[in-house]
């Protein structure tokens with residue numbers, strides 16, 4: 001499992017994914033083809049490589065996530081979008097509120113009003129701890145940012161660091177104080193802690209440790225605890241219906257049932273223990289893969305979600321919610337090394353996490369293309385084989401889906417947002433705006 005909770009859906013020994021699965025409008029080959037023809041018409045004037053977001057699919061994904069959240073607000077996970085315009089679009093959806101950012105410099109960008117009068121986002125939780133003293137100094141000296149941004153903490157060491165920055169800028173006791181969110185570890189520990197199922201995030205696992213940290217925060221005048229977060233990666237980030245792996249599916253479901261039951265009790269107890277010390281504005285949990293399950297926990301007040309809007313390949317293997325693929329990228333065929341093989345320029349848009357075939361982009365259109373096992377997705381060129389390769393010529397396009405949601409935005413300067421058969425927006429990515437936050 002990776003630090004963000006996704007796991008390898010296909011074992012390394014499995015054959016490379018065949019193209020043609022998991023396209024838009026799942027289940028209907030004709031509808032899938034119609035969607036790609038529509039995307040082709042909309043992007044006819046573009047030169048690959050380029051990436052698109054298909055708005056009709058995005059909207060349906062947003063609606064499906066909203067319905068699953070059981071009237072609790074959804075907080076947009078920005079790492080899964082990495083494009084300001086689409087983050088704002090998500091954050092303004094009915095039933096959605098605030099963002100879960102991934103770095104403090106990013107949070108400062110999102111929370112700041114733009115010179116042309118657009119209001120910054122007023123509720124930005126940084127979902128991971130920060131040790132960026134430069135950004136912390138900016139936060140410490142900006143009252144408006146301090147009202148809008150909440151920092152993640154999981155230890156007294158974090159509190160010490162924050163206090164030392166406050167001291168450095170001569171504001172040991174700012175008004176408003178720094179807003180903090182306490183991260184509770186959501187992993188499942190078995191065999192007296194010898195088996196750890198989940199990701200390695202916070203060391204705060206039990207209600208007593210959560211309470212102790214809340215008390216430590218309460219003793220520090222420059223800091224105020226306003227929220228709690230626990231991300232159950234072993235549930236939200238692991239598909240319980242992996243294709244062609246029925247035994248694995250059974251194992252995943254069993255572990256997720258066990259973990260869900262354990263977490264429900266422990267999270268409720270930890271939230272109660274912290275609330276006994278400090279009132280909380282929010283308790284955040286879950287992700288795209290667990291929206292309905294997490295929303296059903298009374299202790300949770302809001303759910304984080306982002307990937308479900310784009311619908312990347314790693315989210316194909318879930319029973320409860322399979323987002324419609326809404327994000328694609330296109331590459332150009334540049335040569336035919338042999339009959340039955342075509343080579344596209346570029347292609348190595350592999351995803352983070354434990355290296356494996358499930359981290360590769362999936363060629364989806366034309367259907368029936370797959371990688372050569374000896375080369376897979378290459379740095380500057382990618383050979384593809386399969387029935388469709390016979391008819392492809394230099395200059396033709398191949399469409400891919402990325403394994404993960406946010407990472408393709410690090411490859412392109414803009415996302416072409418498509419509605420119907422035209423481009424309705426050229427949305428700059430973080431990279432396109434010159435930001436390398438991570």
Ligand SMILES: Cc1ncc(COP(=O)(O)O)c(C=O)c1O
Pocket residue numbers: 003004005077080100127231236285286287288289304305306307308405
């Ligand atoms: C803290 C946290 N919450 C939620 C999520 C889920 O985001 P998504 O909906 O994009 O899977 C993540 C993803 O890694 C996360 O780190």
